[in-house]
Amino acid sequence: MSTLLSSRWLRVTPVVLSALLSACSFWGSSKVAPPDLGENVPLLGVRQVWTSKVGAVALPAMDVRVQDNRVLLSSADGVVAAIDARTGGDIWRATLGESLSAGAGGDGKYAAVVSRANVLIFLNEGRELWRQALPSQVFTAPLVAGGRVFVLSADRSVLAFDMQTGKKLWTQLRQSSDTLVLKQAGVIVPVGDTLVVGLSGRLVGLNPDTGTPRWEVPLASPRGVNDVERLVDLVGRVSRSGDSLCARAFQATVGCVNVLRDRASVTWTQSASGSEGVHGDAEAVYGTENNGQVIAWRREDGSRLWSTDRLKLRKLTAPLALGRSVVVGDDYGWVHFLGRSDGAPLNRVATDTSGVAAAPVVAADTLVVVTRSGAIYGFRPD
Structure with missing residues (x-):
């Protein structure tokens, strides 16, 4: 890694180096096989209802x-x-x-x-x-x-x-x-008549008509002594419930902000080491860490509700809160359904071995999952 961190690399290819940062910090020099998950006991019925194709999804x-x-x-x-x-x-x-x-x-x-x-x-x-x-x-x-x-x-x-x-x-x-x-994708979302963007470790509210800032609040601050250690940025996806907007700062924190038109204030932040966005509901915010841990924080105050290491080393997507489950995809093409109240396994379904490329989404009562090969899968409850 020392060669990558030379002044020449930092000066000439800063964006490429930062893209490698999360992969290097998570996998190290080689990809480590995750623990076996054992037999799948489906407590939540899920069936595949259709497939489609879009082309290889090698997007950064x-x-x-x-x-x-x-x-x-x-x-x-x-x-x-x-x-x-x-x-x-x-x-x-x-x-x-x-x-x-x-x-x-x-x-x-x-x-x-x-x-x-x-x-x-x-x-x-x-x-x-x-x-x-x-x-x-x-x-x-x-x-x-x-x-x-x-x-x-x-x-x-x-x-x-x-x-x-x-x-x-x-x-x-x-x-x-x-x-x-x-x-990596950052934060840009509408909240009422305010455009909210992630700039470095801060959420900034802009007037969408003029671009003039209305407010600015920090979720994370630079730390460390070199450029890599001081890198701080907000990543998508985010979780909104009413006036509460929650987001992740890359490998630093997860936090929630109370957003009003002309002002915003930080409700809480918690240290976290993930690089994917968050999702949630009115009660909780869910996130995945770089080591495969899945965590639920109480939306009101940031206290931890539960965590699970069951998906350790599987390089997870951002989660999706869906029904009574939290859904995440992994780098091996599996889609995991965890209990929303405790993180216990409810089911897992397979896509292909190229790996899940993005956080799952839901539309028309269908869970939609896209893999890196460009395959698109639609799942529905039994």
Whole structure:
């Protein structure tokens, strides 16, 4: 690792180095086989109801978006598709013919993606409407909301574009001395009429009309003596319940913020060593740690409700709170259902051996899981 941390690497390829950070810290020099899970005793009935395909999902920051019965996703080689979660069939599909740097954002009808050439591409029902060049790399799926397209860049600038014309409306530049940034999806979500973004270790509320900051609160602060140790950034997904918005700072903390239009305050933070986002409900926030531990925190005060090491070393996705279970995917293609109240195993189902590429989502009473090979699986309860 010392060679990677030379000043030349830090200066020339900061984004690539940061992408390797989580993998190196978790796996070390080689991938260690996880403990055997034993016989599966299904206490929760789950059946596969359909499969589909989108193309290899080798994106550094895979994201899957849901709107009603539509699931929006993309492949690394430029396929963007809206899938009907009821049947697994295409609502529409577009082949852009160029590589993408992040997942697709949108509402199923409209979609926005960013190419590796740093170009924002906007689609309506699979038909390209416009393109706009961007000044820097993007690893976070754009947000389409309120007639605008919002982009969070790797350099932590935020840009807004008119959805119909592609005209740039405003840019919010972030003054940052950080040498490294994560090659991973960050935080950009609407909360009421405020655009909330993750900038370094802080949640920032912006006026979506002008980009003017309304408030700013810290979830984590830089620590350590070198650039790697001081790296701090917020990662998607986030968990919202009413005015409570909870998020993870990469390998540092999980915390919740009380968000109002013109102000916000930190409710709690807890030390945590994960690199994937969180999910939850009105009572709890769920997260996965780098070692495969799954943890539930009380949403009100951050106290720990339960934790389980059963999935140790399986490199888990961010979780999904669904019914009476917490659902996570792993690097071996398994989807695990854990008890929402205690983390006990309820069931597990297989996809393929390429590994689950993104946090599971739910649409039209269907659990949708995407693997790195680009296979899409739909599951429903028995």
